Amino acid sequence: MKAVVLVSGGMDSCVTLAEAVHRGLEPALMHVRYGQRTQSRERRAFDAVADHFKVPLPHRLVVDISHLAAMGGSSLTDAQEEVEDGHLDAPGVPRTYVPFRNGNLLAMAGSWAEVLGAQSIWLGVVEEDGSGYPDCRGEFIRAMEMALRLGTAALDTLEIQTPLIRLDKAGIVRRGQELGAPFHLTWSCYRGEDRACGTCDSCLLRLRGFQRAGMVDPIPYR
């Protein structure tokens, strides 16, 4: 059975894909570029992960929603704004939040799922140990699932699968290890291209996860 899997090139979506494959599904991979600084590096990671899982080309879709960048409102896409150093326990929504990004991603994934006849969409969101983004919360995911079921012609029973949502980063590392997820091919840094910066929000979360899982992150850092 086909499943649409959103794959950014980062470690969370890589483990999510490994989970879908582990359950015996035939994955169709959607990669979204939205004008973020590191989009060419993330695209390379996406290609490498897709190759690793031997996903055929018709089941790979790269879409550009750089109009989200044109709207402004995020340090990830706004060239004038610096990406700030991470503060993992700071309250509120960080400036790296792209307004309703996951809502846009899930809407597109729903269109593709309907065309393909897929009955599930897989998304690597993390609620507990996440960055405080509102579009990573379970209650949002359930509401969007309802909207997709009601707003499509053939997806009455569509499920949005978020196998990582209750895990922390260390749990994701451990689960990825069990499934043989290719962490060495993934990319998470908001700043770097060749070596990860090690200090942005995304790097801090990733490094802490590997450390707590008692593993060494295989990608290069500055």
Place this chain on the structure above:
Amino acid sequence: MKAVVLVSGGMDSCVTLAEAVHRGLEPALMHVRYGQRTQSRERRAFDAVADHFKVPLPHRLVVDISHLAAMGGSSLTDAQEEVEDGHLDAPGVPRTYVPFRNGNLLAMAGSWAEVLGAQSIWLGVVEEDGSGYPDCRGEFIRAMEMALRLGTAALDTLEIQTPLIRLDKAGIVRRGQELGAPFHLTWSCYRGEDRACGTCDSCLLRLRGFQRAGMVDPIPYR
């Protein structure tokens, strides 16, 4: 107060915009092209309607989601498939349905609303006399509103306004007439560019609406 209004260039969104202006809101217009055959004609209509309502340029956003066309699945965007003649009372979902189009539109409008600080999104969907598209139903609109409230940082009380949803086409023509909506600037045909075909689903609905309202449609037909 700002409001994001989705304006296709057709008559329904034009009346919806007239309604938002009538309520004293400051409209920000989003026009979406998605690879449909008549997108350049619709863009001209959008520009004319925006000019009519004196909407400043920073409050006009044209976005391209032609990746929906790349996915296939609709005669509106699939160049190999002919647009069929309309059959107004045929059951089921017509082939002109673009999978989850309104879901994608509302997700983008939500991102922009959050950036602008708008607290409503206006969409000219019609349920009763519509074309049977699942993403025009009121229950879908309410589910998407909930997803937008939960999945954004500052839109807890966002409302999706659909002032036409309970009207039939004749009611829309009458309401537009009351509000002074510029019907002569709008375009609805799925086929034509200079003159409307008069036989596609969209033309049939439009012509029947004007006829039942006892008015003459001001645009040229073949």
